[in-house]
Amino acid sequence: MDLLTFVRSGAHRAHIEAGHIRAYMRNTVRFIEGKHRQSLEIGSVELPPIYQRKGRFSRWLAVVEQIALDYRFDVTYVECVHNPHLVRYLLKCGYTHADALNPPNLYKLVPQRSHDETRTLPE
Numbered sequence: 001m002d003l004l005t006f007v008r009s010g011a012h013r014a015h016i017e018a019g020h021i022r023a024y025m026r027n028t029v030r031f032i033e034g035k036h037r038q039s040l041e042i043g044s045v046e047l048p049p050i051y052q053r054k055g056r057f058s059r060w061l062a063v064v065e066q067i068a069l070d071y072r073f074d075v076t077y078v079e080c081v082h083n084p085h086l087v088r089y090l091l092k093c094g095y096t097h098a099d100a101l102n103p104p105n106l107y108k109l110v111p112q113r114s115h116d117e118t119r120t121l122p123e
Helices: 003-009 056-070 084-092
Strands: 013-018 021-032 035-046 075-078 106-109
Touching: 003 013, 003 021, 003 056, 021 056, 021 075, 021 106, 035 056, 056 075, 084 106
Parallel strands: 035 075
Antiparallel strands: 013 021, 021 035, 075 106
């Protein structure tokens, strides 16, 4: 299943594939910054070493964040990040530590569109 199919399905969890990336995704609610927020979550992600550090995850994450925006999620959440390079990258991209756990969980609030700006991706 691809990410867009997962989001459109209304399912709460799924394994998705995008090129060489395999991820476990969730659509759930998290209590973040004092509010319950609809969360598009990356529970785990796998990318073969040969493809790491080449921008593939960065491009895929941009797609995840765009879908979170287009489908009116409140937050993009990345759970249990074991890779220290990825933690630094996510922090540089505006993610925040969700807690003091090790390995860390990070989140990024999704900018909210006005009603006029909301669009639905083509079927």
